[in-house]
Amino acid sequence: MNRVLQLFPIWALAFSAIAYLKPELFTGLKTLIVPLLTVIMLTMGLTLTPSDFLRIKDSKKAVLAGVVLQFTVMPAVAIFVSNVFQLDDTLLIGMVLVGAVAGGTASNVLCYLAKGDVALSITMTAISTLLGVALTPLLIELLVGQIVDIPTSSMVLSLFKIVLLPVAFGIVLNHFFKVTMSKITDVLPIFSMVSIVFIIAIIVALNANKLHSVGIIMLAAVIVHNGSGLLLGYLAGKALGFEPKVCKTIALEVGMQNSGLAVALAMKFFTPAAAIAGTIFSIWHNVSGSILASYWQRQSNSEKQQ
Structure with a gap:
């Protein structure tokens, strides 16, 4: 099971390649994007308990730092990039x-592999997911409202239905x-993995022609965006005096986004072209996160042996 999950970037790349070469196989499935994302959010809820939200009182400073960085660093870097x-x-x-959505659930798995603070990671993801229902539309309105009309109230309602309800339902079932x-x-x-792989494939298929001209540029932009989030998250944690374990956790929470949600909103x-960034980010942040988690895991094991 873990082996299958570790190969997520390979599955994503394989299905993306198929979708790029044979877009007709996936374009007709575009109505499945929101239902598939709802499945992802439901599975997230099924892994949470009320104590994950109550745990904030035990790590107030770290949770606050992670959430603030999540909704400031990533949107600001998105504009800069x-x-x-x-x-x-x-x-x-x-x-x-991509920059304005909450942290991605993959960060919890990678935090475990990186020897970070898994409980803190889960709490940060849960809190940012709930806050994102209101903050994501507001950030989008603030940052790109002058470029295009943003249906803020409709977006809040959609996030309520796509994110809050399935997560809450999952928590209730789990409790x-x-x-x-x-x-x-x-x-x-x-x-979750199957759902996001299909979402990626559908978006690649819908943007097959545009990816030909902007794919390399967008990949470079996404790499810088993601890398900046990981680096600034870690450095901010260090500057605030947190131990390395917490710094790793904050880095992964800030740098890894719920890009599937960004795709659905786009x-x-x-x-469909507005979904390209989220599609590429979905693949890349799992690659970069896995590499970083593997490095931190080896570093932690090496320190224990000394």
């Missing part, structure tokens, strides 16, 4: 969407049917 690479308005909107839910916990990441409120 878009200007540096001179992206057009549609691609800029896509970058801002009241814990024994039953524990039997399927191990397979939940597979459902498709619902903007254009």
Whole structure:
């Protein structure tokens, strides 16, 4: 099971290649993007408990730092990178969407592999996900509202339905049917992985022609965006005096985004081209996060042996 999950970037790249070469296989599935994302958020809820939200009182400073960095660093870097690479308005909107959403659930797995603070990672993801229902539309309005009309209230309502309801439902199920839910916990990441792989493939298919001209530029922009989040998250944690374990956790929480949500918002409120950034980010942040987690894991094991 873990081996299958570790190969997520390979699955994503393989299906992306198929979608790029044979877009007709996936373009008809575009109506599945929101339902698939809902499945991802439900599986996230099924892994959470009320204590994950209450844990904030035990790590107030770290949680606050992670959440503030999440909703400041990534949106700001998105604008900066878009200007540096001179992206057009549609691609800029896509970058801002990626920067303005909450942290991705993959950060929890990679935090475990990196020997970070997993409990803190789960709490940060849960808190940023809930806050994102309101903060994401507000950030998008603030950063790109002058470029395109932002249906802020409609976006909040969509996030309520796509994010808050399935996550809350999953938490309720996990709380009241814990024994039953524990039997399927191990397979939940597979459902999430399959869902995001199909979302990526659908968006690649819908943007096959545009990817030919902007793919390399967008990949470079996404690499800088993601790398900046990871680096600034770690350095900010260090500057605040947190131990390395917490710094790793903050870095992964800040640098890894819920890019599947960014894709869904792009498709619902903007254009398929605005979803390119989220699609590439979905693949790349798992590659960079896995490499970084592997490095930190080896570093931690080496320190224990000394």
